[in-house]
Amino acid sequence: MKTADPELMRAINRFHVLDTIRRAGSISRVEIGERTQLSATTISAITAALLDDELITPHHEGGLRSDSNGNRGRPRVMLTLNASAARVVGAKIATNRLVFVVTDFQGDILAHLTLPVRVDRLPLPVVADLVEDGVRRCVLDAGLALADIHTVALAVPGVVEHGSGRVRSSPVFRDVDVPLATYIAERLGIATIAESDANAMAMAQHWFGRARDCDDFVLVSMEEGLGLGVMHGGQLFRGARELSLDLGHMMMGVSTVQSERLSDIASERAILDGEHADLRLREAMRVGRGMNHVQRLLAEGDDGFTATASRAGEALGIAIANLVGLFAPPRVILVGSSLALGRSLLDPLQASFERALSAPLREVSQIIIDEAGDELWARGAAAVALSELYGSPWSTTGPALRSTL
Amino acid sequence: MKTADPELMRAINRFHVLDTIRRAGSISRVEIGERTQLSATTISAITAALLDDELITPHHEGGLRSDSNGNRGRPRVMLTLNASAARVVGAKIATNRLVFVVTDFQGDILAHLTLPVRVDRLPLPVVADLVEDGVRRCVLDAGLALADIHTVALAVPGVVEHGSGRVRSSPVFRDVDVPLATYIAERLGIATIAESDANAMAMAQHWFGRARDCDDFVLVSMEEGLGLGVMHGGQLFRGARELSLDLGHMMMGVSTVQSERLSDIASERAILDGEHADLRLREAMRVGRGMNHVQRLLAEGDDGFTATASRAGEALGIAIANLVGLFAPPRVILVGSSLALGRSLLDPLQASFERALSAPLREVSQIIIDEAGDELWARGAAAVALSELYGSPWSTTGPALRSTL
DNA sequence: ACTGATTAGTCCTGATTACAAATTAATTAG
DNA sequence: CTAATTAATTTGTAATCAGGACTAATCAGT
Secondary structure (H helix, E strand, O other): OOOOOHHHHHHHHHHHHHHHHHHHOEEEHHHHHHHHOOOHHHHHHHHHHHHHOOOEEEEOOOOOOOOOOOOOOOOOOEEEEOHHHOEEEEEEEOOOOEEEEEEOOOOOEEEEEEEOOOOOOEOHHHHHHHHHHHHHHHHHHOOOOHHHEEEEEEEEOOEEEOOOOEEEEOOOEOOOOEOHHHHHHHHHOOEEEEEEHHHHHHHHHHHOOOOOOOOOEEEEEEOOOEEEEEEEOOEEOOOHHHEOEEOOOOEEOOOOOOOEEHHHHHOHHHHHOOOOOOHHHHHHHHOOOHHHHHHHHHHOOOOOOHHHHHHHHHHHHHHHHHHHHHHOOOEEEEEOHHHHHOHHHHHHHHHHHHHHOOHHHOOOOEEEEOOOOHHHHHHHHHHHHHHHHOOOOOOOOOOOHHHHO | OOOOOHHHHHHHHHHHHHHHHHHHOEEEHHHHHHHHOOOHHHHHHHHHHHHHOOOEEEEOOOOOOOOOOOOOOOOOOEEEEOHHHOEEEEEEEOOOOEEEEEEOOOOOEEEEEEEOOOOOOEOHHHHHHHHHHHHHHHHHHOOOOHHHEEEEEEEEOOEEEOOOOEEEEOOOEOOOOEOHHHHHHHHHOOEEEEEEHHHHHHHHHHHOOOOOOOOOEEEEEEOOOEEEEEEEOOEEOOOHHHEOEEOOOOEEOOOOOOOEEHHHHHOHHHHHOOOOOOHHHHHHHHOOOHHHHHHHHHHOOOOOOHHHHHHHHHHHHHHHHHHHHHHOOOEEEEEOHHHHHOHHHHHHHHHHHHHHOOHHHOOOOEEEEOOOOHHHHHHHHHHHHHHHHHHOOOOOOOOOHHHHO
């Protein structure tokens, strides 16, 4: 039970102010007041504290004044995030690649690194070696030392328990219930967060992508696994016990005998591993080039995948419609490598989505396809780390940054 | 965005204190402090205000002292809710009956009334007539006048928008998007709330039933429609736009051609309307006695329903497993008239639930069957009203008797 | 019955954080 | 140069908590 005390109040308002500044890029105190509905007094106090902590910086350049003011009165002082207030590392761990980014306090990328290695059902120490190496190299590339990094955030496919940083199950790990975050934290000597890749991407879409204006949306990631991230009221929705969501586990079908897990129908592996997979494709899959190969085949007019992809799309459309029935989000964002299948996947998806969706929601929920680049995954992980840094009052582990002083 | 101010703080803490007193029945200030983690000072201030508003009453009877104290020291003053602080009416509107209760401030039932009438796809004025009549009669039965009632809460099957009190779609209404709450409020001259029946029952289970100790659970109501209530962190979870959830809309199946809505498989109507429905049954259904008849048939050894019920159970098990995958609740509660089908429904349900549930959750989620009486539905509606009452400002200003000196 | 110990509850001070209202600051208009 | 105008800070009040002093009510022991 959350007890309401002044400290919580302050944490909430501080977060709102910081978040408002981040979203706006550059904003005056009055405008913050308009957007947050906080009193001018409070804005002053909070911004003073943020300035004192050097998390934001003032910009006196008059520049363009607000439209409503006829250039009269005391000019507004614009405030921006101090980009160098902190740096974090975000990493996406996928079965066929590792992607790292170093970002500043705003989430802007300072350096990025992609390691095209296969990480498939490996033991923790092996994965950790690769991750540790990637983090160190990427930090060096950014011209920084490891000590300059405040947090490392790892986006992992599968089911992740955010609070403890344990990975319950994932295609990249051989074992279940892997204590990833603590293990990496010990080896790097940096605070480390583990998060599901879908949640990281949801965060990325909220901060940098197609959902910047939207506090309620559902993100479906279609890669080797099928991930799910739900943003609800501007916060990642986590079930009880902070387990991340996984769409692949969803059972499709009316009865036990004729039902299948969605991951067996619509995951990348399920699609590529269909009866039409030729030898070249199997080899391409082994080295993590499956989707590139498929795109080439599609370009050459090979329609062997159409049936499998169509089936996958239909199932996904139904599953997503069911989700929309539960969360009623105005927006659904699809990302992931399976999008390379193009219309053969997406057309059936859209069609079955619209058929399966119940009437009242049909007009208000909209599907968005986003061919996000590799870096966006890692940047989303970084955003997860930054959002905790900002002092989001709802997170369990919310160590404020003030202790640095 | 909610702005955090002292007023909100006070509202939150006041609610927690009131809720703690309600749950405990009778409790001393120190124990409230232990449970809420609020300071003794704050407890004193808040309880003083509550006493001043006559929402709670002190009980000096020494009686049994706390175990930890060896009967030494100043005895604790027990505090209890003042049952007569307010009365509310809760009503369950089902297709085959209307159930009303009048409860006091604790949620204890003062009077109840069941009208076994058929309410099936009727226009709003017709339903409103029945509801208004029931409310008036039940209030009279309780020895009260309409003016003594603070709020009326209506539990309706289907999709209800809680904020506006509009019923988007429901088997009891012919039309869609019915402004039920405002309509009834005008006719009775009392503040009126509309809520989905599943949410009302979820509230009832949380306050009076099988989830008193549990802040995270999922409730599935199996009646004419299939309703869903999600309690998350002690609060009813409502999707974006405050739409209640509905399980019946869920699409089961991998493809558009071979998929069906869950309501077409597992709703009461779907089960009873199967190929085995005889004439007597159809007649029984028409007057809202379907399930009673089925029970008689089952008692007589008629197993014509077994296949249909089994199919429904299997589908429900899968649907519930998918829900558990999303919300990860430790408990799932099943209620509703379809439980009368007994093991022929529940055994397949349990079996397919356990098969469909993903491994990590298999051990932690438990299904509970609750043959709740009719009154519990209406009492849940009353609880919805009371819970809003507990949080509302009520008294003119913040108490703070300090200023009087 | 008196004294001392023990626990419950209230009151007071000082710190924090919020808001509202008044005040100061910086700039343009005339 | 003065007035007007808008921005931002300073001053006064309510709410929280922490900790201590204080009162209230009861029991244990003499």
